[in-house]
Amino acid sequence: FFFCSENNMDSVTKYIKVASHEAKKGEFKRCLLLYSGGLDTSVMLKWIQDEYECEVVALTVDIGQTADNLDAIRLKALKLGAIAAEVVDAKDEFADVLLLEAIKANADYQGGYALGCPLGRVMISKIAVRVAEKYECEVIAHGCTGKGNDQVRFEGYITTLNPKLKLIAPVREWAMGRDEELAYAAEHGIEVKQKKETPYSYDENCWSNTAEGGEIEDPELAPKMEQILLWCKTPEQAPDKKTIVEIEFKEGKPIALNGEAKKLSTIIAELNAIGGENAVGVFPLIEDRLIGLKVRGVYENPAATILVKAHLNLEQLVSTREENELKRFIDTKWAYMTYAASWYQPVMYHIHAYITSQNKKVTGKVRVSLYKGNVEVVSLSSPHSLFDKNLATFDANPTFNSNSSAGFIELYTLPQRTAYQAFTYEDNLFKN
Numbered sequence: 001f002f003f004c005s006e007n008n009m010d011s012v013t014k015y016i017k018v019a020s021h022e023a024k025k026g027e028f029k030r031c032l033l034l035y036s037g038g039l040d041t042s043v044m045l046k047w048i049q050d051e052y053e054c055e056v057v058a059l060t061v062d063i064g065q066t067a068d069n070l071d072a073i074r075l076k077a078l079k080l081g082a083i084a085a086e087v088v089d090a091k092d093e094f095a096d097v098l099l100l101e102a103i104k105a106n107a108d109y110q111g112g113y114a115l116g117c118p119l120g121r122v123m124i125s126k127i128a129v130r131v132a133e134k135y136e137c138e139v140i141a142h143g144c145t146g147k148g149n150d151q152v153r154f155e156g157y158i159t160t161l162n163p164k165l166k167l168i169a170p171v172r173e174w175a176m177g178r179d180e181e182l183a184y185a186a187e188h189g190i191e192v193k194q195k196k197e198t199p200y201s202y203d204e205n206c207w208s209n210t211a212e213g214g215e216i217e218d219p220e221l222a223p224k225m226e227q228i229l230l231w232c233k234t235p236e237q238a239p240d241k242k243t244i245v246e247i248e249f250k251e252g253k254p255i256a257l258n259g260e261a262k263k264l265s266t267i268i269a270e271l272n273a274i275g276g277e278n279a280v281g282v283f284p285l286i287e288d289r290l291i292g293l294k295v296r297g298v299y300e301n302p303a304a305t306i307l308v309k310a311h312l313n314l315e316q317l318v319s320t321r322e323e324n325e326l327k328r329f330i331d332t333k334w335a336y337m338t339y340a341a342s343w344y345q346p347v348m349y350h351i352h353a354y355i356t357s358q359n360k361k362v363t364g365k366v367r368v369s370l371y372k373g374n375v376e377v378v379s380l381s382s383p384h385s386l387f388d389k390n391l392a393t394f395d396a397n398p399t400f401n402s403n404s405s406a407g408f409i410e411l412y413t414l415p416q417r418t419a420y421q422a423f424t425y426e427d428n429l430f431k432n
Helices: 039-052 070-079 091-104 116-134 150-161 178-187 264-277 302-318 321-339 346-361 402-412 414-422
Strands: 002-004 012-014 030-034 055-062 084-089 139-141 166-168 201-205 208-212 243-250 253-257 282-288 294-300 364-371 374-381
Touching (some): 055 116, 070 084, 091 253, 091 264, 116 139, 116 208, 116 321, 150 166, 243 302, 253 302, 302 321, 402 414
Parallel strands (some): 030 139, 055 084
Antiparallel strands (some): 201 208, 282 294, 364 374
């Protein structure tokens, strides 16, 4: 196998399989392809049959992507020679198992990314293993490149869940760019939906929509948001009046929206529409990829932004300062582990145990204002609230004994005063 060097498209470098989980030609008879119906995976479906001389089962996992006709994708896979094609509806499982954990963990990677793609890869990997076992596939194929995070997630998770399975990554192996893929598709009668040429590529599920490519990749250029955004309006396009939503939580889980009980996947879908209309949840983000690259993407995650903001504020209301301080550290660690293809690391089970424990008291209602991209919690209530009006008010109240204050101050500041008298850094403070 060969791939083109990006520095010199005229040269090719031989691709050598070095990992024990990479499948080789002749070692297997049936492959499960993670199939989206787009150009890459449609070409793969035919290419794998020819190059590896094996049968192909196509799998499409529905985790809330809105841009695809899933039944048409299934029929297309069969037309291209798949011996079977499955579309698995995993929207509720994705929401109830993985996205619930994201809400409880106040999901945020490096400033606004709610981790839709990394969480989606966990869900797809779990289902891929199930379906591969069902169809007795020895190998799973994915469409990831050699520069991204997703190759690590898919290959790491799949071989963790079933060490007997092997993988192939055709994009790492073949010597085809986009033009070559289009030519291959034309030669083999592979239908490609004609679209207006755009430099942007997208990855979508119900938790987020990720845009890359074009000027997005260059931090020195301003992203053309009007052309990029698929879910959200720009602030200039958003309504000139505020929208108020009320979210009810029980033990950290959203259970109702605007007073009406709904399943979590429905709440997410409705908040995506409401938030998108109000330009909420758009983040052009410089991020550190798992493999060491510094890149920029544009993330749309309106529902995630609203739910996380509401949950975080409610959690802070019912938790002590020490709990909130520790939770912030735990949440950051959770986000980095989730991003970095480490969902099944043992420490994640311990992290989830702590997050679940603290969320036992995150019950209550939160009202959130949405206005031209801004998300503001305007009021909240909880049976477990640590706010005591009698204690917090500045009005005179016998509940709080002010006679205790001076003694507290003397003892609380004792270490600081003692240390300052023993040695002071004040003179050197601005001389470093």
